[in-house]
Amino acid sequence: MKKTLLLGILLAGAQLSQAQHDHKFKGEWETPKVPLKAPGIVWQYPSTPQLTVEKPQLKVTVCVQSTEAVSQYQFVLNGKAFSSKARGFKKVSCGQEISEELTLTPGTNELHFVAVNSAGKTISESHYITYQTEPTSTPANPIAIAGHTKRTALIVANDSYTKHPLKNPVNDGKALQEHLQKLGFTVIFRENQSRKELKKSIDEFxxxxxxxxxxxxxxxxxxxMVNGDNYVQPVDADPASESDVQFDCFPLRQLVARMEEVNPNGSNLVFWDACRNNPYRSWKRGIGEMSHTTINPPVGTMIVYATEPGKTAQDGEGKNGLFTSELIQHIDTPDLDIRELIERIDFGLEKRGFRQPPYIEGRFRGKFTFNPSER
Structure with a gap:
């Protein structure tokens, strides 16, 4: 009996030693598995989120980084996918370079890239390319556009909402009012407007x-942003459904149309420091819901949104919202063209660690500056 027990103990010890040896051998010689990752996408051209071109043909290039075989590559332009097969592939230091020549439509085009491997799908950030059908002409005295004409502004700042009040809009409006008045604007400033008050203010403007x-x-x-259109939300508006928005809120499209009608040969500018999404989740209709339609303003009208379609504009932790804090910092710069101003806003936000690039629709005739040196 004792011999049998001793033999069992010896056998168990031998098996344990062998298991430990096998585990040690496996740990020393077996290469650890690397977790699979979805592809990485780096834009080569266009390298900036916004670009303006004067030709419809545009060659776009991305660099795809993936340790796994990529099963699908797609450039998606204005919702239409262009599947790359072998054309334009090239191995470079950043990974695999893919190019495609696309045909733009007049106005603003939205472009992103999709790559798929066994670990998942990656959708790049969107780039917005504005195709100008007419070359930009510079007048003999370009700064005369901004320097020797009547300048009128309407500022609406709403923050005292019953639900979800905001901190900075009135501060933003007052700060911009001070700058615009110094720049020769006649300013109508209104805060915390009901829908009835807003309609009256727009008529006055x-x-x-x-x-x-x-x-x-x-x-x-x-x-x-509901059904693709942007709406000003008055402080007394509390829409219960999508269908209520058109009655409770004021459409930006309608205001832009009125500005264009009265001032067809001048310069019409909109700064929209507000969100561009549908905050009511219960209203969402699923994948097929239209998220954005462009206003497509004619030459002479420009709309500058604080953020891209479908996204929120941050109120900021300081005295002013993120977008407005950069706007008032640069708007007084002498001879600064409007597009350079927007680029400085974008760069300033990025430098501060915020990913909220402004979005532009439309363009002016020639150069526009708020503070021309010759006035």
């Missing part, structure tokens, strides 16, 4: 515009 002038509308507050 548009009735005072004249052709060949500069008209500016600035809005800070809650904004809605």
């Amino acid at each position: 548009t009735n005072g515009l004249t052709d060949k002038g500069v008209s500016l509308f600035f809005y800070a507050g809650h904004g809605l």
Whole structure:
């Protein structure tokens, strides 16, 4: 009996030693498995989120980084996918370079890239390319556009909402009002507007515009994007459904149309420091819901949104919202063209660690600057 027990103990010890040896051998010689990762995408061209071109053909290039075989590559332009097969592939230091020549449509085009491997799908950030059908012409005295015409602005700042009040819109509106008045604007400033008050303010503003002038509308507050359109949300608006929005809120498209009608040969500018999403999750209709439709303003009208379609604009932790804090920092810069101003806003936010690139629709005739050196 004792011999049998001793033999069992010896056998168990031998098996344990062999298991430990096998485990040690396996740990020393077996290469650890690397977790699978979805592809990485780096834009080569266009390298910036926004680009303006004067030709419809554009060669775009990305660099795809993937340890696994990539099963699908797609450039997606304005919702239409272009599947790359072998054309334009090249191995470079950043990974695999893929190029495609695309045909743009007049106005603003949205472009992103999709790559798929066994670990998953990666969708790149969107780039926005504006195709100008007419070359940009520079007048003999370009700064005369901004320097020797009637300049009128309406500022609407809403923050005292019953639900989800905001901190900075009124501060933003007052700060911009001070800058615009120094720059020669006649400013109508309104805060915490009900829908009835807002309608009255817009009528006052548009009735005072004249052709060949500069008209500016600035809005800070809650904004809605429903069925592709942007809406100003008055402080008394509490829409219960999507169908209520058109009755409770004011459409930006309607205001832009009125500015263009009264001032067709001048410069119409909109600054929209508000969100561009649908905050009511219960309203969402799923994948097929339209998220954005462009206003496509004619030459002479430009809309500058604080953020891209479907995204939120941050109120900021300081005295002013993120977008407005950069706007008022640069708007007084002498001879700074409007597009350079927007680029400085974008760069300033990125430098501060915020990923909220402004989004532009439309363009002016020639150069536009708020503070021309010759006035």
